[in-house]
Amino acid sequence: MKWLVSITAAVSVTALCVRAAAGYCAERPEISAKAAAVISADTGETLYALNAGEKLPMASTTKIMTALLCIESGGLYDEFTVDSEAVKVEGSSMGLREGDTVTKYALCCGMLLPSGNDAANAAAVRIAGSLDAFAELMNSRARDMGLSRTYFVTPSGLEGEGHGSSAGDMALLAREALSNDIFRSICSQSSMKVSFGDPPCERQLKNTNKLLGMYDGVYGVKTGFTDEAGRCLVSACERDGKDLICVTLNDRNDWDDHMALYDWCFREAALREVKLPGDITAGIVGAVDGKLRLMPERDSISVTTVSGSDRDFSFAVLAPPFVYAPVRTGEQIGELAVYFRGRETERVPLVAAEDKVYSDGRKKQEKSLIERIKHKIGSIFSHKG
Secondary structure: OOOEEEEEEOOOEEOOOOOOOOOOOOOOOOOOEEEEEEOOEEEEEEEEEOOOOOEEEHHHHHHHHHHHHHOOOOOOOEEOOOOOOOOOOOOOOOOOOOOOOEOHHHHHHHOOOOOOOHHHHHHHHHHOOOOHHHHHHHHHHHHHHHOOOOOOOOOOOOOOOOOEEEEHHHHHHHHHHOOOOHHHHHHHEEEEEEEEEEEEEEEEEOOHHHHHHOOOOOEEEEEEEEEEOOOEEEEEEEEEOOOEEEEEEEOOHHHHHHHHHHHHHHHHHHHHEEOOOOEEEEEEEOOOEEEEEEEOOOOOEEEEEOOOOOEEEEEEEEEEOEHHHHHHEOHHHHHEEEEEOOOEEEEEEEEEEEEEOOOOOOHHHHHHHHHHHHHHHHHHHHOOO
């Protein structure tokens, strides 16, 4: 898809939910974490921050990036034999052994549920050929995402020199990963059955993220622990349409702290309705007037925010440079990207708002020329007579 036109306009932003009671002023929760951040999963807006920009070791929450890159590399269900050296790694494991047959999908499950270091290493070698080469891919993607306080050395999160991130960066990384449906579906499971081994057989994997069963609405994301990093936790939670992501680093009381942060931030956040622009046109080839009216598939979207105003939202149309007739009403032509302070929030399908039939203008031109010639010849013979 290409940029067709960019739209920056005042939009109607209506609060659907406000704080639970007028004058609500509960104090910010006191937590044990060395660093923490809570953001809107919709907009990336920060609702809570504690040393959120400080670079710290983040242990196995690193596997959020590893699993995302593994999913994006494709061929998720192709079987292959794991690299014999890659699976020889200390710490948490999904149970891989030398000679095992596995798929990338199973490795993602092994990373995100039991936090398998063997799964992370096996995926890295399969994708990039070596752990170092995969770390380069991780850092490249981090730069593309604007994660300025993040540097990866290992795919598993076992410490290497300089390996670390900030709570704010990890929240944004989780937001990006959760926009991938496959990632989201895996990390939300308390347990899964996957097939691997020599020969492959079905195994049960359990999720280390106990918060999934402790707090209503939690649907991810990843735990982590090393002696250096302490307890690390990235979670996501949806309640009454509001969607938040929480990160704590080096937190001995992470389960309770996440629940306290969600209690406070859900009261602070508002669910807002953003009216989408409806006066959009695209060029069309083969139609008489050369223009096609477009409209979003929905009139508005709901986003979780705490301080968003009309000026914070802008739009861009993503569509081919031109469309070919015929086109039917309701046919998808492109997408409308919604931005909050320059960060993409959502994409909504753009559909044709009218039928456009094919019109062969060349034939019409030819017919018009023939008629003019006939008229000219007729006038000559009429003059001679």
